[in-house]
Amino acid sequence: MIKFKVKTETREAFYEITLEVQRAVDRSGVSEGICHIYVPHTTAAVLIQEAHDPAVARDIVTHLRRLIPREAGFEHQEDNADSHIKATAVGNTVPVFVEQGKLCLGTWQGVFFCEFDGPRTREVWVKVQG
Ligand code: ZN
Numbered sequence: 001m002i003k004f005k006v007k008t009e010t011r012e013a014f015y016e017i018t019l020e021v022q023r024a025v026d027r028s029g030v031s032e033g034i035c036h037i038y039v040p041h042t043t044a045a046v047l048i049q050e051a052h053d054p055a056v057a058r059d060i061v062t063h064l065r066r067l068i069p070r071e072a073g074f075e076h077q078e079d080n081a082d083s084h085i086k087a088t089a090v091g092n093t094v095p096v097f098v099e100q101g102k103l104c105l106g107t108w109q110g111v112f113f114c115e116f117d118g119p120r121t122r123e124v125w126v127k128v129q130g
Helices: 018-028 054-067 081-090
Strands: 002-007 013-016 033-038 044-050 093-099 109-115 121-129
Touching (some): 018 033, 018 121, 044 081, 109 121
Antiparallel strands (some): 002 121, 013 109, 033 093, 044 109
């Protein structure tokens, strides 16, 4: 397993990590297989979305905030129940095919780390299976 860190700067934001994940694939030495990208946190997530226009990621953050507002009368008393729900909605693992040592992503796709309770220093775990 290969780990790398993501330093987040605001409470909620997406960070493209495609290059870091590709570097992990390079380090693994696997040329044909599956790359599992896993986020070991309960208020952060990972997803594949459009990387061409950064407004797409910002729009997703904004709309998740509308769907799951911070002040909605939750039982959880850490002021981050909304962060847990957003992380649940997005998910904490993503598989990507690997061929010829490269992540198989669509033309407009990128891998994003999703922060929902920052700023923090987070981890991403990558396992590449040949
Ligand atoms: Zn919590």
